[in-house]
Amino acid sequence: MNYGIVSQEQLEQIDTILADKLIKLGVDCVIIIDMAGNIITAKDNGESKYDVYSFAALAAGNFATVDAMAKLVGEAEFSLLFHKGQESNIHFSKVDDELLLISMFGKDISLGFLRLNVVEAIEQIRKVWGSNED
Amino acid sequence: MSFINLKDKVVQVKIVYYGPGRCGKTTNLEYVNRKFRSQIQSEMVSLKTHGDRTLFFDFLPFDMGQIKGYDIKIQLYTVPGQVKYNATRKLVLKGVDGVVFVADAMEKQREKNIRSLNQLHENLLAYKESIFKLPLVIQYNKVDLKDHGVPILPTSVLRRDLNSRLKVPDFEASAITGYNVAATLKKIISSTVVSIQKKLL
Numbered sequence: 001m002n003y004g005i006v007s008q009e010q011l012e013q014i015d016t017i018l019a020d021k022l023i024k025l026g027v028d029c030v031i032i033i034d035m036a037g038n039i040i041t042a043k044d045n046g047e048s049k050y051d052v053y054s055f056a057a058l059a060a061g062n063f064a065t066v067d068a069m070a071k072l073v074g075e076a077e078f079s080l081l082f083h084k085g086q087e088s089n090i091h092f093s094k095v096d097d098e099l100l101l102i103s104m105f106g107k108d109i110s111l112g113f114l115r116l117n118v119v120e121a122i123e124q125i126r127k128v129w130g131s132n133e134d
Numbered sequence: 135m136s137f138i139n140l141k142d143k144v145v146q147v148k149i150v151y152y153g154p155g156r157c158g159k160t161t162n163l164e165y166v167n168r169k170f171r172s173q174i175q176s177e178m179v180s181l182k183t184h185g186d187r188t189l190f191f192d193f194l195p196f197d198m199g200q201i202k203g204y205d206i207k208i209q210l211y212t213v214p215g216q217v218k219y220n221a222t223r224k225l226v227l228k229g230v231d232g233v234v235f236v237a238d239a240m241e242k243q244r245e246k247n248i249r250s251l252n253q254l255h256e257n258l259l260a261y262k263e264s265i266f267k268l269p270l271v272i273q274y275n276k277v278d279l280k281d282h283g284v285p286i287l288p289t290s291v292l293r294r295d296l297n298s299r300l301k302v303p304d305f306e307a308s309a310i311t312g313y314n315v316a317a318t319l320k321k322i323i324s325s326t327v328v329s330i331q332k333k334l335l
Binding site for chain 1: 136137139140141146148175176177179181190191207211222225226230
């Protein structure tokens with residue numbers, strides 16, 4: 001497995017998927033991180049100004065904590081998380097054992113619609129990422 | 135594991151400050167945050183209790199400049215030192231590239247240092263990493279307390295306790311005054327970057 005280094009071509013493909021599936025939908029910012037808190041790629045709508053590095057570290061910690069809690073109640077995992085705020089929301093979804101997709105979006109997008117698109121984006125990303133292991 | 139982005143030419147390196155409770159891990163990061171402000175674009179993130187003890191971790195991203203055209207982004211983390219938080223300590227160690235072990239030079243902390251180092255060894259094994267192979271620097275912190283009449287262990291004793299088998303670079307330091315904080319950081323960064331380069335070649 002070649003995890004740790006991803007080719008430029010793979011990253012570009014992933015960026016295109018994120019732009020087509022999520023940014024076009026109106027998501028403010030979408031980040032793919034690994035479970036160690038590294039950023040694989042980040043895309044935004046050009047307006048949001050998030051500190052994505054701190055965000056990635058916190059998100060990885062958050063997800064790891066919830067994962068540990070899942071084990072305590074006898075679940076293999078909680079594969080998605082959703083935090084709702086007044087103006088903005090955050091949706092976390094596992095891509096595979098190593099990767100996490102995080103979408104930050106405002107109140108104009110419905111959660112259901114976002115989830116549909118996240119599922120589609122993840123399927124496509126898995127295909128691109130999986131080509132690493134060939 | 136470091137993550138290398140070939141498109142944006144960025145290498146992300148994870149360095150964790152590990153050690154027993156109240157040994158000065160957060161103080162190390164706070165000093166770096168103040169001293170190297172110009173190289174740090176974001177705020178230091180601290181997840182702590184009301185009593186100012188680290189609950190989960192502190193996080194400080196740090197730009198080191200370029201090596202062979204690649205931007206090196208150093209991510210400094212601390213673990214919570216309190217004994218009961220081993221589950222979270224373990225989580226923070228995931229994907230670590232280099233460790234600074236901060237030991238408390240106070241005489242009464244001798245046993246806690248040894249226990250904490252042993253636990254680091256066990257926690258790394260859980261990620262199939264070896265304390266003997268991972269880049270590691272040991273810091274004997276709080277040497278300034280000697281001037282205030284607090285009994286501290288001589289460095290030779292600390293070295294025998296903690297570094298007789300590991301034989302890694304070590305420093306006397308005082309995180310609160312900044313003595314050898316930068317030297318410790320420089321050493322762990324250079325060891326870690328060299329180790330990543332070796333893995334890639």
